Structures are given as C-alpha cells and as structure tokens.
Amino acid sequence: VPTISDVAEAAKVSRATVSRAFGQPHLLNAKTVELVRGVSERLGYVPNHTARALSTGRAGNIALVVPDITNPFFAALMRGAQARAREEGYATFLGDSDETPELEAVLLRKLSAQVEGFVLASSRLSEERVLAYAKRRPLVLINRDVEGLPRLLIDTRPGFARAVEHLASLGHRAIAYVAGPSISWSNRERHGAAARTAKRLGLRFVRIPTSRPSFEAGQACTESLLGANVTAALAFDDVTAQGIMAGLADRGLTVPGDLSLVGCDGILAPMIYPPLTSIATHCGEAGERAVALLLGVLGGKHKRGECVSLSTELVIRGTTAAPKISGRKASPRSASPRKTSPRKASSCNGVQRGGRAKLSLEGIPGKP
C-alpha cells in the first residue's frame, strides 16, 4: 500500500507538497498538483484516513444507529443518509440496536472514539442518556424530540388526523390504533393525533399494543385486534400493517371488506396487495437532511438546538372502504379506485390518491 512518502519520492517533491495536492490544491502551482495527482493515480495512492484523523483530530466518520435495519423505513433512511455522507466525504458506520436501549448504548460507546458525530434514528434511549451522550459527541436525532438537541422530526400528526377523518367519512364509528414501541416518540405522536381526532369526531377509539414494529408482531396482534370490535385500524407503520393483513388472511378475513387498514411510512404501501392506504413520510429525505444537519453542527454553521420538521400526507389506496355492516355514506370515488391511473397521485389538502388498487383475483388458489 503506497504512502505519501512513496508518492513524494516518485514525483520528486516533498511529502508536504503531496499532502497539499489533496488537501489545499489552491496553495500549489497547478502543474505541480497535476503532476502529484498523476503519480498518485499511477501508484494507486489514497490518503490514509486514519493517519489524517490522528493528525487533524477529525475522523471523517459518522455513525448511523437504527433500531431495525430490515424495516424498509430505516433502509430508505439509511440509503439517503449514507449517500449524503459520502458526497460530503464522510464514511458511515452502521449500527443496528435491535430495538434495545442497552445495545444502542454499547454502539454509542464503542463508536464514539472514531466518529465525529452520530445520527440516532428513533432512539430507544431514555432522555437523560441521550443528553449524556450528546455531551460527548455531536448528535442529531431523528424522530425524537429532546429540547436543546438538533433533531429532525417527521410530523405524522396531520397524516393521522387526515386518516381518521377519512375513515370517519367512510362511515366507520369505531377504530383501533395498533401501537408501536411505547418509548417511541413517533408512537406517542401518532397515538395522540389519532386519539384526539377520533374523540373530536365522536368515534370509539381502542389502542392495541404490540411487542415491536414488525411483520410478525403485526400478525400476532390480529387476535386482540379482532376482539376490539372495530371496523378500521391505523397501524404504527407499514410493516405492522402488512403483518395485520397477513394475520387477517390467515383467518380468512378480508381487507378492506372485514377491516379497513391504514399504515404509515409509504415505502412499502404501494408495493403490496391490496395497495395500502398509508401516510407518506419522505424517509430518504429525512436521512439526507439529518446528515446535513449533523455536518452543519460539526462545521459550526448551525446553532445548538436546531429542529427541522418534515410534513406528511395521507395517500389513499386500496385498504380503506366503507364498513361492512353499518350504512354506507361513502363518497362514490372510494368505491371505485380502479378508475384512478396506476402510477400517479393527485395531491389536495395533504391527501393523495394512490394507484394500483385493482389486481384481478380470479384463479388464485383457495378462491372459488
């Protein structure tokens, strides 16, 4: 592996010149820069990140910690974050806390030595621990609202409010909220918005707990959901909603025939069947902007407790309809989503209509 000295020798310049050719080219003669770059290319020289970090005190690394890599929401978020970090010349450590605060703390400690800052997505840590770690390294939170810390919040409250209104307008009188982790800020926000809107509209409101936001947990909670005697449910996220759909299918039940369902995230929603009515969250952008925020505080450009908020919209697809038994007061359009064009969505007042709601179903085994 060639070092700066190898390049210096081959180019017949000093190591300082080589260093400057990469770090401060403007301080050098253009021809010299070109020469050094050429020799470096030929030798396959790449500045040693570790040595630079030791010398400058800046590691050039950030860490991204998420509760569950396999959740499509976090996957999309990671994609945006990693891409943005790379563009800015930073490398990204990945940490999967598996929804446990202890593991999250371990990752924070182990990584803090070689990282300039953290992006904590949906941290499961207590507020005091978050604050403690924030003292040691700059730290940006996603979907966690701690006063005084830089944070990026995806405001799902209007989305959930629109969703409850949507269900009410379809004629539903009793709805359930299938909850996420009780420690989760997002969960509190969504729960609160749904409960308040339901109360305002005079709907009966039930909360169904789950072990964690996952397909399996969603599937497992189907029993208690069915026992709640509701005609519609809002799930904490798309993955949970997908699990619920599977749980209903296992029992020969139908969506939205036997139960209307709304998810949250919007990444999974248009891909599954029936296409899931969901709250779209711009998760990729969230990852990007969180990293931008972190690099901002590292560069001293941002003030201490900056807070960025991202909006959400309800996207109506194929899993919400009028309840089975009660009188239908639904608007005609909700009875024939097949007429919407497949890949487009028209926006209006934070509500969109999504496509892909008309998969024909004859010939599926198990179906007469």
Added chain:
Amino acid sequence: VPTISDVAEAAKVSRATVSRAFGQPHLLNAKTVELVRGVSERLGYVPNHTARALSTGRAGNIALVVPDITNPFFAALMRGAQARAREEGYATFLGDSDETPELEAVLLRKLSAQVEGFVLASSRLSEERVLAYAKRRPLVLINRDVEGLPRLLIDTRPGFARAVEHLASLGHRAIAYVAGPSISWSNRERHGAAARTAKRLGLRFVRIPTSRPSFEAGQACTESLLGANVTAALAFDDVTAQGIMAGLADRGLTVPGDLSLVGCDGILAPMIYPPLTSIATHCGEAGERAVALLLGVLGGKHKRGECVSLSTELVIRGTTAAPKISGRKASPRSASPRKTSPRKASSCNGVQRGGRAKLSLEGIPGKP
C-alpha cells in the same frame, strides 16, 4: 481529553506501562495494572482508537458493501453481518454502491485505510478489479465466484431446477426467466439452471432483461414479459417478482391465474399477497458466515481461497398453479394450498410448502 502521557505522569510510570495495562495486562505486575487502571479511571482516560489503529495497522473495523440497501435480501444480510461483527468486537462501515461498479470502487478505496477487511456482497466489479483490491486488503465475496478468494456462495441452482420442475409438473410448457444484472454471478447461475432444466424437460424458455433488481424494474418489464407468450415466469429475486405482480395487476391480470410466478430470496415472499412461491436463501446466515470467514482470514485461521456454499430450497406458496388454457395435469395438492397450516412448512427433497395462501378477497374495491 487525557492522553496516555497524562496517565503515565500521574501514575509515575512510563507510557509503555500504561499502554500495556490496557493491551497486555498479563505482562505486568497485578498491582501496577490496578494502579494504572485507577489513575486512568480518575482522569477519564480512554485509549485513542485512531492512534492505536495507526500504530498497529489493525483498525477493529470492517466494511460491508452492497449494491442496494433497500433490497430486503441485502437488509437481512447486513443485519446478520453487522451483528456478528459487533459480537467479535468489530465495528462495521456501510457502503451502498447503488448497483454501479464505479461507486463500489470509490467506497473500496476510501474505506481501505481504516478497515481491516471487506465483505463484498454481489459485487458488480470486474474480476480483475476484485482481484486487484483483494491484494490490498483481505476481502470476502458473497455471491461472486472468483477462484482463489474466500467467498460465500448461495447455491440457487437446485432451487431454480426444482422450481422449473414444479412448473412443468403443473402443466406449463413455456416459461420465462426475468433476469437480474448480467454482471451478477447469481444471475448467471439462476439463468443457467433454469435454462438447462427447461431444456431437459422440453419447455420453451425465454429470457426477459431488466434494468436492475427492483420493484420498479419488475413492474416495467411486464409488457415484454406478456409479449413472450409464456404461462409462467421465474424472477431473479423476490423484489422483481413483486414488481411483476404489480405490473400484472395494473393490467387487470391475475397471479397465478394468468401467469404463475416464482421468486428468489424468501424474505419478502411470505409477507406479500398472494404469498410468493420462492427459493429460500438463508440470507441472514450468509451475512454472519461471511463475516466469520473474514475474521478467520484476519486471524490467519483460514487458508487463502476457502469457499463456503449455502443450500437453498423451493418453497411453494400461492403464486404457482396450473396454466389457464392447457390441460391440467397438476397433482391435487397444488390445487388446495389452503389446507396447509399457516406458519409451518414441511421439507422434502429441497421442496417445502409455505403457508398463508388463502386470503379471502371479497369486498376488495375493484372486485365484484
């Protein structure tokens, strides 16, 4: 931030002693270790990871590079890999190459200085470039067969062979393979196995190209797939298959009524509707074992070109049935998957039957 020198001075020992108190305590007097540890604790000293890495050449880091973070296959793989690395005391860099060789090369170069080794999942690099990078740092390949390099291969050939046989036994006479990236080793394997088996069984065989393994690409290729005049298709992976299902749905077509469909990966398959007949790949285990392999070569325990192979099984779910028009020669069981228990699967000859194939469908909008 206290350094090793501060501790040495405060404890009235040499810096080497402080260093050994943390690195090789067994070389020191027990009382000395205790003294140094105590002083370090009091001063809040923590060994500097960066400096140690520069001095020893061992960073305690590995890098994981994948073509697409948002693909559930890679997400599951990353989860296993990251978890295993953490257990062994290694931190994990994440790199998303976005399916492009250039970006992959950039990541390899930038990371090589602060990483002890790489795990390259489904590398899109040319063989010569892979070999070039392997000279600089230890490197383990996943689903890429380069002689002489340690690699973990998921052997999907038997799975695809069983899948073609399964389709043939249902009465299909013409099948398509919806391809992945032509650079992909997995794609060549799957294409080859499917083509050979089809030829052996006297089936007409068509290859449908796609831009990349994604939902959108699968959806986009539906037109050409329908033009191929086949009754069944095998997709490169589950994500592509899911896209095809959406593309068919957009045109009012049915799975498996109008087209039987088989995916590959098995992670998405049981979650979607209809449950996808797919080839199960143990992707989490693949990530774990690839990291284990890498740490093995780092520790000098493994020989140079070790090759681990993971087997696959066909899991029959709800997207394969007898073709619409041609005579049904299907075995009775394939007509009634509803009788299988939801979450279990019985294995036999590399073929399993998966559950969740009986979602009732009345009441879905767009369906009479």
Added chain:
DNA sequence: TTGTATGCGTTATCAT
C-alpha cells in the same frame, strides 16, 4: 517486570 526509543502516515508550523 518495567523503561527507552522508534515508527505508523498525515497535517501543520515554520522556514526558504
């Protein structure tokens, strides 16, 4: 068992 001296690959501070 402990101390001394040197090197790891860069960047930064002086010089020139």
Added chain:
DNA sequence: ATGATAACGCATACAA
C-alpha cells in the same frame, strides 16, 4: 510556491 520538521497518541522491539 515549496521544503524540512515537529507533533498527533499509541504500540512494540529492544534494552535493562
């Protein structure tokens, strides 16, 4: 515009 040289914080061969 470029070069010489001293840190950066630690590990280790060698000496004691």
